[in-house]
């Protein structure tokens with residue numbers, strides 16, 4: 446059986462080759478290893494192999510496993526990539542280093558209040574619902590400019606980029622291109638896009654952060 450550390454190296458090599466093919470600087474696309482549903486024993490070898498950026502989608506789950514791993518390994522950067530409730534803002538700000546899912550004014554305000562209280566200033570991405578899917582979180586493409594302005598000027602959040610999850614049944618390229626375009630007109634340089642099935646494509650469209658889970662850790666079992 447292929448191990449998570451072997452798959453990690455394959456994913457990193459695929460990212461590097463996509464950077465080269467698309468004329469991007471080596472290392473300009475960063476890998477976030479998405480470790481949701483996997484426990485510390487599975488994550489530890491990936492940390493030992495040198496990976497330091499990880500993504501989790503649930504605050505509670507991350508609180509349960511990452512404090513101990515942070516004591517074992519230096520330099521861990523934990524990214525929240527899942528939906529956030531405002532009553533979890535306190536734990537989220539204490540547990541994570543980067544937030545990818547700012548998607549409504551209430552969350553933006555709750556995060557800012559907690560960051561001020563805890564003396565932290567976490568870089569944030571605004572989640573964009575590029576496919577305008579009713580069941581999916583994220584700001585509609587036409588509303589992003591005003592929401593980014595609101596987060597920055599009225600609330601004072603540090604918005605560094607945009608994040609999207611394209612519709613599963615569509616080719617992702619047009620969604621990645623749209624995200625890049627909206628980011629550009631808002632002066633945002635970071636793009637969180639691309640998962641196991643399409644991270645190499647996302648790198649071609651300018652992704653600075655790809656979020657890859659199953660291609661590293663294997664198929665998830667939600668029990």
Ligand SMILES: *Cc1c(COP(=O)(O)O)cnc(C)c1O
Nearest residue numbers: 479502526640641656657658659
């Ligand atoms: C689970 C998840 C990923 C990783 O998905 P894989 O297909 O396993 O790579 C990326 N982004 C978000 C928001 C996720 O919830």
